[in-house]
Amino acid sequence: MPAQRTSDTKPVSVRPGHILAKSDGVSDLMVHAMLFDGEKDRADVTSKTQLKIAHMGPPLGNATKSCDAVGGMELTDEQKLRIKNFITQCKDATKKRDKEYRLRGLEATSKELYVILPSAKPPSGDFAYWRFSCVGFVLKAYEQIPIYLLKGPIPERTLADLKSFYPFFSADLDKADTREHLGIGTGDRWPVELVGYVLHSFARNEADVIAGPYAPQLGDEYFPRQFVSGGAPPKRLFGKQ
Amino acid sequence: MGKTRDKYASTGKTKVKMTKTPLAVKSFGRLRIKLLTIEDEYRKEEVTVRKNYIHDVDGIAANNLSGVYLTPAYSNGLVAEDALTGIRISYEKFGGGYRHCKLTTPFVAASANAMKLKNRHTWKAWVSSKSFRQPPVALTIDAPMAWESKTFDEDDAESEVHFMIYGFAGVGNRKFARQEWALAELPNDLELEHQITWVHDPDSILERLENRALYPDDYAAAVLFAEVKPFRGEQRTRLLAALSGYIDENRFVEDEDSLITLCSAIRKYAMNMQESQFEGYADWLLPTETATLHHEAEMEFAKGICWRLEFEPHSWPAQYPHLTKTLFDLVDSYLTPRLILQKSYANTAMFGIVALHILEAASGSRVELVSKLREKTIGSGVKWFAEMVNDNLDEAVHYISERDDAIGKKIMEIRQG
Numbered sequence: 021m022p023a024q025r026t027s028d029t030k031p032v033s034v035r036p037g038h039i040l041a042k043s044d045g046v047s048d049l050m051v052h053a054m055l056f057d058g059e060k061d062r063a064d065v066t067s068k069t070q071l072k073i074a075h076m077g078p079p080l081g082n083a084t085k086s087c088d089a090v091g092g093m094e095l096t097d098e099q100k101l102r103i104k105n106f107i108t109q110c111k112d113a114t115k116k117r118d119k120e121y122r123l124r125g126l127e128a129t130s131k132e133l134y135v136i137l138p139s140a141k142p143p144s145g146d147f148a149y150w151r152f153s154c155v156g157f158v159l160k161a162y163e164q165i166p167i168y169l170l171k172g173p174i175p176e177r178t179l180a181d182l183k184s185f186y187p188f189f190s191a192d193l194d195k196a197d198t199r200e201h202l203g204i205g206t207g208d209r210w211p212v213e214l215v216g217y218v219l220h221s222f223a224r225n226e227a228d229v230i231a232g233p234y235a236p237q238l239g240d241e242y243f244p245r246q247f248v249s250g251g252a253p254p255k256r257l258f259g260k261q
Numbered sequence: 262m263g264k265t266r267d268k269y270a271s272t273g274k275t276k277v278k279m280t281k282t283p284l285a286v287k288s289f290g291r292l293r294i295k296l297l298t299i300e301d302e303y304r305k306e307e308v309t310v311r312k313n314y315i316h317d318v319d320g321i322a323a324n325n326l327s328g329v330y331l332t333p334a335y336s337n338g339l340v341a342e343d344a345l346t347g348i349r350i351s352y353e354k355f356g357g358g359y360r361h362c363k364l365t366t367p368f369v370a371a372s373a374n375a376m377k378l379k380n381r382h383t384w385k386a387w388v389s390s391k392s393f394r395q396p397p398v399a400l401t402i403d404a405p406m407a408w409e410s411k412t413f414d415e416d417d418a419e420s421e422v423h424f425m426i427y428g429f430a431g432v433g434n435r436k437f438a439r440q441e442w443a444l445a446e447l448p449n450d451l452e453l454e455h456q457i458t459w460v461h462d463p464d465s466i467l468e469r470l471e472n473r474a475l476y477p478d479d480y481a482a483a484v485l486f487a488e489v490k491p492f493r494g495e496q497r498t499r500l501l502a503a504l505s506g507y508i509d510e511n512r513f514v515e516d517e518d519s520l521i522t523l524c525s526a527i528r529k530y531a532m533n534m535q536e537s538q539f540e541g542y543a544d545w546l547l548p549t550e551t552a553t554l555h556h557e558a559e560m561e562f563a564k565g566i567c568w569r570l571e572f573e574p575h576s577w578p579a580q581y582p583h584l585t586k587t588l589f590d591l592v593d594s595y596l597t598p599r600l601i602l603q604k605s606y607a608n609t610a611m612f613g614i615v616a617l618h619i620l621e622a623a624s625g626s627r628v629e630l631v632s633k634l635r636e637k638t639i640g641s642g643v644k645w646f647a648e649m650v651n652d653n654l655d656e657a658v659h660y661i662s663e664r665d666d667a668i669g670k671k672i673m674e675i676r677q678g
Contacts, residue, residue, distance in 0.1 A: 098645030101602075105649065109564065109608050111557070113485050113525040116518070120482040121460065132489050142572045142660060146491040148528035148565075166652050 022226075023091030023219040023243065026067040033063045037103040038092030039158050039222065040073060041215050041243065042085065044187060048242040050089060050215035051187060053154045055161055057082060057107060065090065074107045076157040078134045079114030080149075082107075089243050091222030093229050099165040106164045110157075112149055131192065136182070137203035139213045155213045169221040171233035174211035175240075179204075185214055185241060216241040460486045463496050470503035480507070481522040488529045497533055504530040505541075512545050513552040524561040531565025536575055542566060543587040560605040563591065563612035570619040571657045574664055578625030585620050588613045589630045596637045601646055614638070614650050615657050622671035631675055651676075 023039075025048075026032055034040070034056050042052040054075035056062075065071065070084045077083065095103070114133055133149055135141045139156030143149050152160065162169055182204070183190045192198040196205065204210045214236070220243065221234035228234075239245045459465035460482075469475055469483035484507060492500040504526045511523050527545075534542060546562050548554065554562070566584070569575075592613035595606040614634055621631050638647050654676055662669030 098648075101607075101645060102649055105608055105611075108605055109560075111524070113488060113521045116521045117485040117489070120485055143528075143532060143568050145497075145533040145573060146489075148488055148525075148532040148568075164649070164652065 022224070023089060023222040025089050025243065026065060026069075026087055028067055031064045031066050031069075032090060033061065034058075034065045034071065034087075034090050035061045035092060035095065035100075037095045037100045037161075038090055039218055040071065040085070040087035041089040041091070041219055043088040043243075044184070048244060048246060049184065050219060050241065050243050051185060053158045053215040053218055054083075054085060054087070055103065055107065055158055056090075056092075057104075074110075074157075076134065076152040076154045078131050079118065080110055080112050080133060080152065080157070081115060089219055091219045093167070093222065093226050095165070102164045103161050106161050110150065131189065131198075132201070134189075135201075135203050136186065136189075137210050137212050141203070153213070155215055155218060158218060159213065167229065168233040169229070170213055170217055171235050172211065174213060174217075174236060175238050176209035176211050178209055182210070182212065185212070214241045216243045216245075219243040220245065461490070463487075463490050463492050463500075466490060467492075467496060467499050467503065470507070471499065473506070481519075484522050484526045484529075488525045492533065501530060501534060501538065508545060512554060512558060514558075515555050520555060520557055523558055527558065527561045527565050528568075531562075531569045532573060534569065536579060539566070539581045540583045543581075543584040546587050546591055556604040556606065556609070559591070560609040560612070563588070563609045563616065567612040567616040567619075567657075570616055570623075571660055575623065577623035577665075577668060580624045580626075581620060585617065585624075585630060588617050588620070589634065592617065592634055593637065596634065596641055598641055598643050601641065601643055607646055607649070611646070611650050611653055615653050618654060618672050618675055619657060619661065619668070621675050622668050627675075632678055635676075635678065 024032055036056055036058055038056045040054045040056055041050045042054070043049060044051045052075070054073040056071055057074040058072045062069070062071070065087070067088055068086055070086055072082065073085050073087075074082050075085075112133065133147070133151050134153060135151040135156070136153050139153045140160045141147075141151040141156075143151075150160070159169055177185070179193060183193050186193065189198075189202070192202070193204075199205050204212075217234070217236035217240050220236060220240045222229060223243075224234060237245070459469070466483050466487050469479065470487060473480070475483070484504070487500060487504070507526050508523065508530060511519065511526075514520060514523055531542065542562075542565075546554070546559065566588070592610045595601060595610040601607050601610065614631070617631050617634065621627065638650060641647075654672065658669045658672050661672065
């Protein structure tokens with residue numbers, strides 16, 4: 021199954037392990053990536069269907085969400101099992117920790133395990149977790165089977181761009197320490213992996229997906245691809261096209 | 262004691278006295294009632310207030326409380342975190358202005374509820390009188406400041422804080438069908454504490470981790486907060502000692518809530534432990550005659566040592582025969598098609614095999630355990646599992662080679678037999 025948008029009326033099929041995406045709600049800009057974590061195939065998925073998903077919310081874990089786009093490929097039972105195993109490995113204590121923060125009248129910091137660049141960061145003594153962006157989480161899941169979905173050069177983005185791609189972090193991105201924590205502390209342009217890129221990777225024919233990763237282009241953050249959105253000026257691509 | 266005045270008498274539904282207790286709030290911190298003991302009697306639908314006391318921790322007096330009804334009014338936080346015994350009422354968002362509470366005491370566990378009174382900055386929490394099978398000796402409220410932050414801002418920094426404690430007779434929250442009486446008024450010995458920042462301060466977290474008398478929920482919170490903070494030098498030594506004690510005592514827990522905290526402790530310990538602690542770590546993987554690890558805890562132990570070896574530097578050649586043997590036995594027991602598809606066993610076995618490859622590479626000599634497991638893995642006929650092991654070994658080699666190319670190559674040699 022290639023990548024496709026969901027609609028209110030025409031149902032599409034989704035299988036365990038497929039990637040689901042949420043848009044920003046006003047355009048085709050895709051801002052959140054998830055994995056379908058249901059037990060069975062679904063053939064009735066519209067943009068309103070609530071599905072069991074696994075994602076780096078944050079926090080990392082399971083939830084029930086609807087989706088605006090889906091992408092995936094034929095997965096064998098073994099591949100589904102390996103993705104499931106990966107999800108099992110990723111259990112963490114963020115939800116419980118967030119609850120404790122709230123009990124103390126503190127802002128929940130489920131974002132502490134979120135990282136934008138790189139999209140997946142190995143554990144260390146300081147952070148005894150893999151840290152992910154939402155995209156990093158699904159890319160890492162597919163590396164398990166092993167399918168590599170993206171390759172460089174990744175278009176570089178400005179801080180203003182990132183605020184639209186990561187609306188949940190919009191305010192945080194103005195803080196130097198938070199940006200440092202997210203991996204974009206220095207510089208003014210960053211090659212971040214975005215949700216739309218993953219969908220465009222799956223939009224290729226399946227043999228190409230298996231054969232190798234996809235090099236995203238400017239505008240791939242939208243699905244379908246576009247270069248101008250809502251009257252905003254076209255985004256520039258930094259680096260080689 | 263503060264002034265007392267009728268507050269709700271005008272409602273005509275309940276007659277309650279409101280105690281006004283001035284307390285200057287200097288900033289947003291926590292207010293704590295150290296320990297509250299109410300020596301009153303409750304009989305059926307009637308409450309007789311005999312005497313109200315507020316004691317220090319050491320001055321606990323038994324009482325006959327069968328139900329209680331609390332109102333922290335105009336508070337911006339009320340916590341008795343260090344209470345050695347007592348009730349904790351915690352609140353969670355329940356929607357629609359109501360909040361659900363969970364109540365626990367050392368004696369009983371019961372449900373409780375809280376409600377924000379309409380147009381009042383007043384929260385009431387109540388528990389059924391049936392909840393108390395034994396009288397509590399202390400009563401504390403855990404009130405998230407997040408609720409109050411909408412009400413209070415910096416302009417309120419000098420606001421007075423009022424607290425009321427009501428006793429009630431009856432069942433549930435039939436607040437208009439029962440009578441309420443003021444039981445106690447809280448004098449000015451409420452303590453204002455500035456403890457909020459401890460969750461971000463490694464030294465303060467350590468102080469709590471080293472205090473085993475801490476209320477279990479608070480201890481668990483310290484473990485959780487420790488996981489995402491850096492500990493250096495002496496701090497790390499203290500952290501490991503504290504976590505070691507916690508893991509020792511809790512490694513066989515089975516309920517989901519405790520497992521989350523245990524797994525958090527395991528991860529943090531594993532990623533920070535010294536090489537001299539590897540062998541002792543292996544002991545935690547061993548069952549006793551009467552208890553065995555929950556499969557999630559077992560996976561976390563295997564993952565912990567695997568990640569420690571993969572992502573944190575270690576010296577070599579070095580041999581860890583006990584750890585190696587323990588991991589081998591663990592993996593060996595799960596490498597059958599019957600078990601590998603169950604629970605977390607595939608992940609546990611996979612992490613164990615990757616760890617054993619690294620351990621063998623670091624040992625400087627061949628111990629042949631890995632080759633036995635490899636043969637068994639292939640012989641099991643579970644192809645996807647063998648592929649999963651290989652892919653994770655590739656990843657381990659990638660990260661280890663970034664630090665030490667020689668060990669990376671050694672792992673590749675072992676893998677190829």
